[in-house]
Structures are given as C-alpha cells and as structure tokens.
Amino acid sequence: MLDLTPKELSERSALRINPAKTCQPVGAMYAALGVHKCMPHSHGSQGCCSFHRMYLTRHFKEPAIAASSSFTEGASVFGGGANLKTSVKNIFDMYKPEIIAVHTTCLSETIGDDLNAFIQDIDIPEGKYVVHTNTPSYVGSHITGFANMISGFIKYLAKGAKVKNGKVNIIPGFVNPGDMREMKKLADLMGASYIMLPDTSGVLDAPMTGSYDMYPKGGTKIEDIVSMGDSEMTFALGQLTSENPANDLKRKCGVPFVSMPLPIGIAATDEYVMALSRFTKNEVPYQIEEERGQLVDIMLDGHPYFHNKTVAIYGDPDTVLGITALVLEMGMIPKYVVTGTPGESFNIKAKELFDKAGVTGCIAKAPGDLFELHQWIKNDPVDLLIGGTHGKHIARAEDIPLVRAGFPIIDRYVHSYMPIVGYKGAIRLVELILTALMDRQDRDCNEEDMEMVM
Amino acid sequence: MSSMEKVLDQYSSKVYKNRKQHILEKADEVQQIAADVRTVPGIMTNRGCCYAGCKGVVLSPIKDAAVITHGPIGCGFYTWGTRRHKAKGDENTKNFLEYCFSTDMQEADIVFGGEKKLRQAIKEVVEIFDPATVVICSTCPVGLIGDDIHAVAAEAEKLYGRKVMAYSCEGYKGVSQSGGHHIASNGLIKHVIGTGDRVPKKYAVNVLGEYNIGGDGWEISRILKRIGYDIICSLPGDGSYVEIKSAHVADLNLVQCHRSINYVAEMMKEQYGTAWLKVNFIGVKGTIESLRNMAKFFGDEDLIAKTEEIIADELAAIMDDMEYYKTKLKGKTAALFVGGSRSHHYQGLLKELDMETILAGYEFGHRDDYEGREVIPTIKQDGDSKSIESIKVEKIPDKYKVYLSEDRYAKLKEEIGLESYEGMIKEMENGAIIVDDMNHFETEEFLKLLKPDVFFSGIKDKYVAQKGGILSRQLHSYDYSGPYAGFSGAVNFARDVTMGIYTPAWGYVKAPWKTEPTLEGQVAGGER
Structure with a gap:
C-alpha cells in the first residue's frame, strides 16, 4: 500500500500528489442543492458536471441533480452564451425548478464568458430565477466554490426592506x-x-x-x-x-x-x-445543558484511552480546525493538521489553537497534500488519523486507525446523517475516536492482557 | 400511445425533433439510431468528457505509468481511484494506481502559461518515483491557453531517458468520453505498441478493452491461462506500459469493449496484420462462444479439446448455483443504461437467468455499437467528430505478421466474425426500447412507464431509481462487487441481483399507519 512513497521528504514546487482538496464547482453545486427547488447548473463541458454529480452522490448516497451547458469545441471558441440560453430554456421546460443556480468552470472562465451579460439576455419565465457565481477551478478549492455560490444567491436575491424580520x-x-x-x-x-x-x-x-x-x-x-x-x-x-x-x-x-x-x-x-x-x-x-454535561462526562470517563495520543487531521479548513479544537479539549495531540485549501489563515488559526492548549511540535499546513502528510507520518508516526476516505491508504500502509469525518467520505454509509457539530456531534466523535483506539488495543494486546472490562 | 411516444410527447418541439432520433422501439425492419452527436445543453445527460475517456478510462489503468493531469486540481482528483480498474504491481512493475498526480494549476499559470510548471512537475515525478513512463493529460484550460504539452513531453523524454507522452484530451473535445478513448488509442499506437520485443509463445493474444473492473480481467486471464493462451498484454486493465509495448507480437487481438478500443484493434490490423475478434466474456454463453471462436482461430486440435475440457469443468462448478438463481430471477425485467458496450454484453447473461431486457441504451456508443460495424461507411462526419484526431497508419513491414492463411482467413472471417461486430440492436426482442444518451427526464419517465424490476446504470441514476422503488445496480462499478466476467462471475452477478431484489428493506417502504387507521373515531355526541 502506497509502497512508492519514500520516507525522505523532497521539496516540490509544481507537483501535487494525492490532494486534500478538489475544485470550486463541486462546492458550488453542493451549496445550490441546499436551496429548495433549485437546479444547479454547470457552465462548462459535460465532464465537470458528471464528475461533480458522481462525487456528491458517492458521498451522500443520494441523487445529486445538476445540468450542464455541454460545451463543445465550438462553444469554447465562440463563447457559451448560446449554450446557457438553450440550457435555461430546457431546464425550465423539462425539470421545472423554481431557480437555476449557475456556476462557471475553468473552461468558461478561461474563455472569459460574461455570465452577468448572458443572464440579462435570457428570457426567464415569470416568477422564476437564474442566479450565478464565478467558480474558476484554478482558484481556491471546493470550499471557495461553496462560499461563492452562497454569495451568488445573496447578491441576486437578498433584499433589505428596512422592516426587520427578527431572524x-x-x-x-x-x-x-x-x-x-x-x-x-x-x-x-x-x-x-x-x-x-x-x-x-x-x-x-x-x-x-x-x-x-x-x-x-x-x-x-x-x-x-x-x-x-x-x-x-x-x-x-x-x-x-x-x-x-x-x-x-x-x-x-x-x-x-x-x-x-x-x-x-x-x-x-x-x-x-x-x-x-x-x-x-x-x-x-436544560436540554442543552444536559447534552453539554453528558459530553464532558464522557470525556472524563474515556480519557485514559485518548490522553496524549497523537493524531493527524486532514480535510477542509474549518472542519479540520474544529476537530483540532476538539481533540485538544480531549487532551490529545494534533500532531499534523493539513488542508488542501490554500489560505494562510488556516495556519494562523491552527497555531492559535496549539498555543492556547500549550502543545508544541505540531505542524499545520495549508495548502498541503496527503502525500506529504504520509511522509511526515513515516518519519514520525501518529496514533490516529481523522479525515475523509482518501486517508484510508495511509491508514492501511502505516497500520493506523482512521476515524472518518468531513468530506468526502465515499467508502462508508450513514455518516452524512450523523452530526459532528454541537455537543451531540462531539459525543459522536468522541465515541468514534474511543472505539477506534480501544478496538486497536483489543486487536494488538497480548492475549493474556485482553481486558474484559475497559 | 406507446411508452416511447408518451415520453417524447412531453418535449418542446426542438427537443422532440432531436430526441426522437435517439429513441427506437425494436421492430423487424432495419432501424437506424442517432448516436455520438452532441447532447442538447441543459438536458441532464449522464455523459462525461474527453478527458474522462482518455485519462480516466483508457490511460489511468496502466499501472506503471505516472499519469500527470495538467490542469486545475479537480479533474485529477475525480479520476483518482474511483473507477475500480484493479491492478497489482510486482517487484519489476510499479503500481501508481493509489496516486494522483496533478499540476494543480493556479490563476497565475492560466495567465502566464503552465508549461514551466508542467516541466517542473515531470522533473519531480521522475526524481521521486522513477516511473517507467510519464503520461501527461491536458484539461480544458490547457488547450485554451495554448500550452504545448507535446513539446514539453518531447523535451522531457530526452532529458530523463524514458518515454514521456502527451495527450491533448481537453474536456470540450468531441461530444462525450468517446473522443477521449480515440485520442488515448492514437497515443498508444504512436508511442507504445510496437516498441517492445517480447518473444511470444504459442497462442499469443492481447486482451483489449477489458478494464478489470472488480477483477473481471483477472477472471478472464485465469480461464485463458488454464486453456494455455499466452497473454501478451491486457490493455488497459491491470496492464503495464512495459507489456503493452510488445502488443504487436500477438497473433490475435481480443476486443471486449468494442466502443473504446476498436481503434487500437483496427490500427494494429493495418500496421502489424494482427487479426481481431470481438469477444464477450460476460455471461456463460458469451464466454463459451468467445472461447470456442478463439480456439477455431488457432485451429489447433489440442487447443480445441483443451477449450472444451475447461468449459465443461468451469460449467460444472457453477451449474447448481445458476439453476438456483434462475428460480429467484425468472420473469424479472431489466433496463440497462451503461457506457458503450456493457448494455449489450449483459443482455445475454440476463437471458440466461430468465430475465428480460425491456430497455437498453448507451451513454456514448456510436451507431456501429447499436447497428453493427457494417454501417460505419454510412456514418456522416460532423464538426464534433472532426475535432477528434483520427490518425492514418501504414503497414510496418518488418513487424507485420499474419497468423492465418488467406483461405482460412476468408473462411473464418464469416464463421467466427473476425473484425466484425453485430451491435446491440439485432439481438434485442421486438418491442424493447433502445435509447441513446438517455437523459434524466427520460430515465424517470421510462422507469415509471416500464417499471422494470432492475435498472442497471451508474451512480448518478442509482438513487433516482431506488427512491422510486426500483432496484438499481451500477454496471460501471458493479456496486463495488465483482468479478462478473466468465463463469463464476455470472454467479456473482446473479447473487448480487437476487440480493438486491430480495433485501427485506423493500418491504418497509410504506409505514403501517399509511394503510391502517390508528385513530379511532368517535361520532360527536355518540357513545363509544
């Protein structure tokens, strides 16, 4: 497993190996699916749309609908305005959404398609909406695209009528x-x-x-x-x-x-x-206080099994920072925290968490990749991995337990129904971590040391 | 109104005009279908792109090649470990399938050009991994900004003393994945096949267009090796660059997926004289017929006898299981919508399980995959098909060899169908529906109208069908099961379909309070 990964680290300035991020449009598609009766629309060639639908479906095990402008070489030369116009008509005719949320791709961005102008030019049926956002794949990551699509909805739709709604x-x-x-x-x-x-x-x-x-x-x-x-x-x-x-x-x-x-x-x-x-x-x-109290209770009960254990966390920046904060609260050491999404604030925020907890020798990196994370682990291993599916090869290669959390998880079921946020989500994460570490102890200990009660 | 008309009738006139050419109801007369033409924008097609076909399908499975995606991160990421083309390395063969290499282009690379970054990425991949070969696949923006990946490859080839190949497979080329298969095939012909010098043994064959999804290729190789074939290379499933180099020394090319790899077979016939045979290792009858045709090609009595012995042996091992699953599946109906060959291949197996195919279609098939290769001369080229490079190859005299004498070739060409493929439609029953590039709307409507017991398709449709109460099994990925090829594969398939139909959860879809009253009524003023 990953046998070709050398222990020796080498400087890389061009080659990304085993990324911990993907591109903007899939994030935009996910955000658009969170709007009622919305059809996400990928303005580019068909492959993008298919890849993104596949990925979301694999993670959620649910249908992920989206349409595409189906660019051909001609559209790439002459612009995709006509394709978008045809798409919008066909989508409203056939799939009858209330709103179409268009996101761009590296293709339509590189040729400079002006979505504002295109959309102004389209006859949108009465009471229906078409919004858009720019999601060039060569900037940021799927996280950026997710945020951009939310901004797109806001820019097109949100109105301040000066009468506050109390919300x-x-x-x-x-x-x-x-x-x-x-x-x-x-x-x-x-x-x-x-x-x-x-x-x-x-x-x-x-x-x-x-x-x-x-x-x-x-x-x-x-x-x-x-x-x-x-x-x-x-x-x-x-x-x-x-x-x-x-x-x-x-x-x-x-x-x-x-x-x-x-x-x-x-x-x-x-x-x-x-x-x-x-x-x-x-x-x-009281119900919230009760949940919080249960969480603290559980953390006290289980601490002998996770205290001072080292962990590598990878995935999306806010998720990784959140899990880092939790494991620090548990008394674990987040030795490596990595996101593929670029942005120095990740490194700063991670460092703040390390400092606040008084842990030393922990590394945070944005943008990093899983190949480098694996090399770090080869040089100085950890007790646990936390992240999405793409770390499973490292887990197997180095025989380290893996707790799945974040995006994407394409090799397990049920996870997307269960929270990792809130006190209940933390209770769940603590259980997953405890079970992973304790199952490992049961597997690895000498037969005479097998504990009936733990 | 037939179900076909009911679906088409709901379209606007423009879409109707387009889509009616892509949908047929099988009848006695010779029928023509529109295929391999562009999809109407907005129509929610299942199709992918040229890059997906070239990098994702044909080149990724070549295990000892370090394939660098030149582009922003997404394309490389999505084709990383998601297609189940299994491969195993050994001490002489590195296996890169667990790795994703990308130049992860940033805005500055788009503005100022990405060649410099690509050059550096090749340097890094060579220094860290020392691969047998480096393959570069371009994504949409690369073609638009005009990076000359072929020049970079040529330069790197000299610099690092190994084959470095570039494939211009930008996603916007062509109308589907299909163009990418062609571009990949061209590259393999230009750069790889014919450069090796393996000495073939008796009965030397290549297995072309077998992707080893779920281990299918391994199951096929197991059977072929039992019979005594020398497999020169598997292209591409569990294939290696080093083996593919010697593909030209084989006596016969076996073509499993006609759509994606017929280009290689055709060009090799021209260059090296290698005959090709369309095989189908899906289904027991298909497997037996393929094995017998292969034996006939070589015409050796021992080989023919050995073939029969192995068939009998393999059959004996699965007969009871197949009989059992038939009792579970008899009379069930199926709809199939898969890439460019499987929708045909699986119909035979379904028939063996006493199941009926009521709808079938290809995502990116051409007319010849539906109607048979005889229609190729009548297929009109359009702007989209012309955007895919078609290369002209010539006979290479010093490597040209013909296994069959002219007489035997003429005889066998008819008998076992050398260099021919009958397509899907001819084998289908009258009244069955054939849909090319079936879109989401048609999928939903046909499923509602035809109510098949199983819908064989891909991940994007799977949960659409299942939410509607119809079992869906993925035939691209086999739902992470397999192998489905050969004899024991047929049993695996039957087991999985049976499991899907009979899983108890289907019985709980309706909550009891939907059918049984729970509130006991009381008439106002009345006594209970």
Whole structure:
C-alpha cells in the first residue's frame, strides 16, 4: 500500500500528489442543492458536471441533480452564451425548478464568458430565477466554490426592506445535512427564529418514500433568501468558509455578522450557543445543558484511552480546525493538521489553537497534500488519523486507525446523517475516536492482557 | 400511445425533433439510431468528457505509468481511484494506481502559461518515483491557453531517458468520453505498441478493452491461462506500459469493449496484420462462444479439446448455483443504461437467468455499437467528430505478421466474425426500447412507464431509481462487487441481483399507519 512513497521528504514546487482538496464547482453545486427547488447548473463541458454529480452522490448516497451547458469545441471558441440560453430554456421546460443556480468552470472562465451579460439576455419565465457565481477551478478549492455560490444567491436575491424580520441568518459552512440539522436543533432549543443558507437537510438525506421527487422537501426557500436582507444579524459558522458570504450580505443589505468557528467540540459549541442566547435573550434551556454535561462526562470517563495520543487531521479548513479544537479539549495531540485549501489563515488559526492548549511540535499546513502528510507520518508516526476516505491508504500502509469525518467520505454509509457539530456531534466523535483506539488495543494486546472490562 | 411516444410527447418541439432520433422501439425492419452527436445543453445527460475517456478510462489503468493531469486540481482528483480498474504491481512493475498526480494549476499559470510548471512537475515525478513512463493529460484550460504539452513531453523524454507522452484530451473535445478513448488509442499506437520485443509463445493474444473492473480481467486471464493462451498484454486493465509495448507480437487481438478500443484493434490490423475478434466474456454463453471462436482461430486440435475440457469443468462448478438463481430471477425485467458496450454484453447473461431486457441504451456508443460495424461507411462526419484526431497508419513491414492463411482467413472471417461486430440492436426482442444518451427526464419517465424490476446504470441514476422503488445496480462499478466476467462471475452477478431484489428493506417502504387507521373515531355526541 502506497509502497512508492519514500520516507525522505523532497521539496516540490509544481507537483501535487494525492490532494486534500478538489475544485470550486463541486462546492458550488453542493451549496445550490441546499436551496429548495433549485437546479444547479454547470457552465462548462459535460465532464465537470458528471464528475461533480458522481462525487456528491458517492458521498451522500443520494441523487445529486445538476445540468450542464455541454460545451463543445465550438462553444469554447465562440463563447457559451448560446449554450446557457438553450440550457435555461430546457431546464425550465423539462425539470421545472423554481431557480437555476449557475456556476462557471475553468473552461468558461478561461474563455472569459460574461455570465452577468448572458443572464440579462435570457428570457426567464415569470416568477422564476437564474442566479450565478464565478467558480474558476484554478482558484481556491471546493470550499471557495461553496462560499461563492452562497454569495451568488445573496447578491441576486437578498433584499433589505428596512422592516426587520427578527431572524438570524445561519451560514452553516461546508458540512453534512446531519450537521445542519444539529445546528438547527440548537437554534430551535434556544428559541431562535432563523434562516439557514444553504440547508441540504431534507435534500441530501431525504427519506425513502417509494416515489422519486426531484425536489425533496428540504432546502432554503427563495423567499427566505430574499428575506435574509431583513434579518437582525448573520452567524457565519466556519470563519474560513462562511465569512465571505456573510460579508457580502452585510455590504448589500447592512446585516451585521458574527463570525465563529464551526461548532465542533465544547468551546466552539459553547460559542454558538452563547451567540444564540445573546441573540434571542433567552436562557440556555436544560436540554442543552444536559447534552453539554453528558459530553464532558464522557470525556472524563474515556480519557485514559485518548490522553496524549497523537493524531493527524486532514480535510477542509474549518472542519479540520474544529476537530483540532476538539481533540485538544480531549487532551490529545494534533500532531499534523493539513488542508488542501490554500489560505494562510488556516495556519494562523491552527497555531492559535496549539498555543492556547500549550502543545508544541505540531505542524499545520495549508495548502498541503496527503502525500506529504504520509511522509511526515513515516518519519514520525501518529496514533490516529481523522479525515475523509482518501486517508484510508495511509491508514492501511502505516497500520493506523482512521476515524472518518468531513468530506468526502465515499467508502462508508450513514455518516452524512450523523452530526459532528454541537455537543451531540462531539459525543459522536468522541465515541468514534474511543472505539477506534480501544478496538486497536483489543486487536494488538497480548492475549493474556485482553481486558474484559475497559 | 406507446411508452416511447408518451415520453417524447412531453418535449418542446426542438427537443422532440432531436430526441426522437435517439429513441427506437425494436421492430423487424432495419432501424437506424442517432448516436455520438452532441447532447442538447441543459438536458441532464449522464455523459462525461474527453478527458474522462482518455485519462480516466483508457490511460489511468496502466499501472506503471505516472499519469500527470495538467490542469486545475479537480479533474485529477475525480479520476483518482474511483473507477475500480484493479491492478497489482510486482517487484519489476510499479503500481501508481493509489496516486494522483496533478499540476494543480493556479490563476497565475492560466495567465502566464503552465508549461514551466508542467516541466517542473515531470522533473519531480521522475526524481521521486522513477516511473517507467510519464503520461501527461491536458484539461480544458490547457488547450485554451495554448500550452504545448507535446513539446514539453518531447523535451522531457530526452532529458530523463524514458518515454514521456502527451495527450491533448481537453474536456470540450468531441461530444462525450468517446473522443477521449480515440485520442488515448492514437497515443498508444504512436508511442507504445510496437516498441517492445517480447518473444511470444504459442497462442499469443492481447486482451483489449477489458478494464478489470472488480477483477473481471483477472477472471478472464485465469480461464485463458488454464486453456494455455499466452497473454501478451491486457490493455488497459491491470496492464503495464512495459507489456503493452510488445502488443504487436500477438497473433490475435481480443476486443471486449468494442466502443473504446476498436481503434487500437483496427490500427494494429493495418500496421502489424494482427487479426481481431470481438469477444464477450460476460455471461456463460458469451464466454463459451468467445472461447470456442478463439480456439477455431488457432485451429489447433489440442487447443480445441483443451477449450472444451475447461468449459465443461468451469460449467460444472457453477451449474447448481445458476439453476438456483434462475428460480429467484425468472420473469424479472431489466433496463440497462451503461457506457458503450456493457448494455449489450449483459443482455445475454440476463437471458440466461430468465430475465428480460425491456430497455437498453448507451451513454456514448456510436451507431456501429447499436447497428453493427457494417454501417460505419454510412456514418456522416460532423464538426464534433472532426475535432477528434483520427490518425492514418501504414503497414510496418518488418513487424507485420499474419497468423492465418488467406483461405482460412476468408473462411473464418464469416464463421467466427473476425473484425466484425453485430451491435446491440439485432439481438434485442421486438418491442424493447433502445435509447441513446438517455437523459434524466427520460430515465424517470421510462422507469415509471416500464417499471422494470432492475435498472442497471451508474451512480448518478442509482438513487433516482431506488427512491422510486426500483432496484438499481451500477454496471460501471458493479456496486463495488465483482468479478462478473466468465463463469463464476455470472454467479456473482446473479447473487448480487437476487440480493438486491430480495433485501427485506423493500418491504418497509410504506409505514403501517399509511394503510391502517390508528385513530379511532368517535361520532360527536355518540357513545363509544
């Protein structure tokens, strides 16, 4: 397994090996699926759209719909305006969405297609919408594309009518439907009235009913996106992902925002709950206190099995930072934390977490890749890996247990229904970590040392 | 109104005009279908792109090649480990299938050109991995900004003393993955095949267009080796650059996936005289017929006898299982929508399991895959097909060898169908529906109208069908199972379909409170 990876590190300036990121459009597609009755549309050649639909379907095990401008060589030379026009007509005719959310690709960006002009030129049926965002694949990552699509919805739709709606906007970050449900649960328990954008719960975790519905019940309603401009404030969860769209809404409609980490682990969830409490002016109800107390209880109970264990965490920036914070709260050492998404703030924020916890010798890298992470591990191993599917080869090669969390997880089921955010999500992560480490002890210990009670 | 008309009837006139040429109801007369033409934008096709066909399908499986995707990160990422073309390295053969190499182009590379970064990436891959060969595949922006990847490759080849190949397979070329298969084939013919010097043994064959999905290729090789064939190379499933170099020394090319690899077979026939035979190792009858045709080609009595012995032996091992699964699957109906060959290959196996194919179509097949190779001279070239390079090859006299005498060739050409392929339609039953490039709308509508028991398709459709209550099995990836080829593969397939149909969860779709009242009513004012 990964036998060709040498232990010796070498300087690389051009070759990306085993990336820990993918390109913008798939993030934009995911965000668009979180809007009710929305058809995501990929303005480029067919392959992009197919790749992205495949990837999302593999992660969620749910249909991921999207259309494509189906560029040919001609469109690449003369521009894709005609293709977009035909697409919009056909999509409204055949698939009857309320809204089409167009994102670009490296192809349409490189030839300089002007989506603003194209869309202005299209006859959009009464009461329907076409919005767009620019997602050149050669900038940022799928996280950037996710954020850009949210900004696209805001720029086209959000309106400030000066009559406040008493709500808080929640931009949940690049997380699973299970996480969005957990964030909403906490907001509901706090008595907050909110608009979440995007909201893929009820879309990418829709139930089996026996009849296929192209547009399941979930997703942010268009009128709610419009109303976001009238909200009291916005919570940008996951600073590196959600701050930009929150800022775009502030610029457009003057809605102030509070930016905070993804609520992964105790402190970050506390921050979210406190922010909700400040917003609603409601006291934190017992049910939330109970969950928090259960989490702390579990962390105390299980600590002998994870204390001072070293862990490598890879994946998307806000998710990795969140998990890093949690493992530090558990008394573990996040020896390597890596994201493929470029951006120095990741390194700074990771360092702040290390410093706050007083751990030394930990490395954070953005943008890094899994090949380099593997080389670090070969030189100085860790006890546990946390991240998506693409680390499974390292896990096997180095015989290190892997806890799957984040995106993409294309080799397991159920994960997208279950949260890693909130106290409940942290309880789940602690269980996954404990089970991984304790299963390992049961597997590796001498027969005479096998413990009946642990 | 037939189900075909019911579906078409819902289209706007423009789309109707286009799509009606792609849908047929099988009838007695000779029928023509539109295929390998561009998809109507916005129509939600399952098709991929030229890069997907070239890099993702044909070149990625070549295990000892370090394939660098020159472009932004996505394309390389999506084709990393997702296609189940299994391969195994050994001490002499490096296996790069667990690796994804990309130049991860950034904005500056798009603006100022990416050649410098590509040059450096090749240097790094050579220094770190010392691969047998380096392959460069370009993505959309590379063609647009005009990076000369062929010049970079030629320069690197000299510098590093090994084959460095470039493939201009930008996603916008052609109308589907199919153009990419052609471009990859051209490159293999130009740069690889004919450069090796392996000495063949008796009954030397190449297995072309077998991708070793779920280990299919290994199952086929196992059977061929039992009979006594010398497999020069498998192209590309579990194939290696080093082996493919010697492909020209084989006596016979076996073509499993006609669509993706017929180019190589045709060009090798021209250059090296290698005859090719369309085989189908999916299904018991298909496998037996393929093995018998191969034996006839070589015409050796021992080989023919050995072939029969192995067939009898393999059959004996699976007969009971096949009989059992038939009892579970008898009378079930199937719809198939897969790439460019499987929708045909699996119909025979389904028939052996007493199942009926009521709809079939290809994602990126050409007319010859539907109607048979005899229609090739009548296929009109258009702007899109012309954007895919078609190379002219000539006989290479010092490497040219013909296994069959002229007389035997003439006799066998008819008997076993050398260099021919009958296509899918001829074998289908009257009334069955044939759909080319079936889109999401048609998929939904046909599934509702025809209600097949199983829909064999890919990941993008799978959960659409299943949410609608119809079992869907992926025939691109076999739902991570397999092998499905050969004799024991047929049993694996039957087992998986049976499992899918009979899994108890289907029985719980309707909650009891949907059919049984739970609220006991009370008439106002009345006594209970």
